[in-house]
Every structure is written in structure tokens, then in C-alpha cells.
Amino acid sequence: MNETSRPSPVETPRVEPEILPPGSGGPFGSGGVRWTSWESGGERAIFIRRVGPFQLFVWSLLAILVVAGFFFLFAGALLIAIPVAAALVGGSIVAAWLRRTFRR
Numbered sequence: 001m002n003e004t005s006r007p008s009p010v011e012t013p014r015v016e017p018e019i020l021p022p023g024s025g026g027p028f029g030s031g032g033v034r035w036t037s038w039e040s041g042g043e044r045a046i047f048i049r050r051v052g053p054f055q056l057f058v059w060s061l062l063a064i065l066v067v068a069g070f071f072f073l074f075a076g077a078l079l080i081a082i083p084v085a086a087a088l089v090g091g092s093i094v095a096a097w098l099r100r101t102f103r104r
Contacts, residue, residue: 051059
């Protein structure tokens with residue numbers, strides 16, 4: 001067994017996680033809670049906070065606009081595809097009729 005196939009030993013954490021009790025607000029007051037982790041690339045933080053009614057309205061409006069945009073995109077593609085399909089079917093019918101007519 002060579003050294004490259006041996007599993008590396010488990011590394012112990014360098015820092016302990018900070019656990020904040022609910023409602024304490026943490027270091028940022030009552031506005032939010034900060035979650036931080038350390039990785040090889042440095043510190044990364046995620047901020048979690050409550051969404052107000054105006055923010056909820058704006059995000060809902062944005063989601064509705066995105067969904068409506070996709071709907072209109074697919075509806076437009078369908079409106080183009082229907083006449084193309086009809087032209088192909090009509091051309092096939094005409095080609096079959098002409099083949100039968102000139103075969104005689």
C-alpha cells in the first residue's frame with residue numbers, strides 16, 4: 001500500500017461555530033442574523049433578514065414579470081410554429097396530389 005492511497009487524517013475545526021439564541025438579534029441588532037463560515041478561500045457570510053411588505057411586493061412583481069415574459073416567448077414561438085406546420089402539411093398534400101396527377 002503506497003502513501004497516496006492512504007486516507008488523510010480528519011482535520012479538526014480551527015474555530016467553533018457561534019450559536020445565537022433566537023430573538024437575541026446577534027451582532028447586528030434585531031435587523032438580522034449573520035451566519036459565517038471559514039473556508040480555504042476566506043470568510044463567507046450569509047445575512048438572513050425579514051422581508052417587509054414593500055420588498056415582498058417588488059419580488060412578487062418581478063417573479064410575475066419573469067413568468068409573463070416566458071409565457072409570451074413561448075406563445076410567440078407557438079404562433080410562428082402553427083403556420084409553419086400548416087404550410088408543411090399543405091405542401092405535403094399538394095405534392096402528393098401533383099405526384100398522383102403527373103403519374104397518369
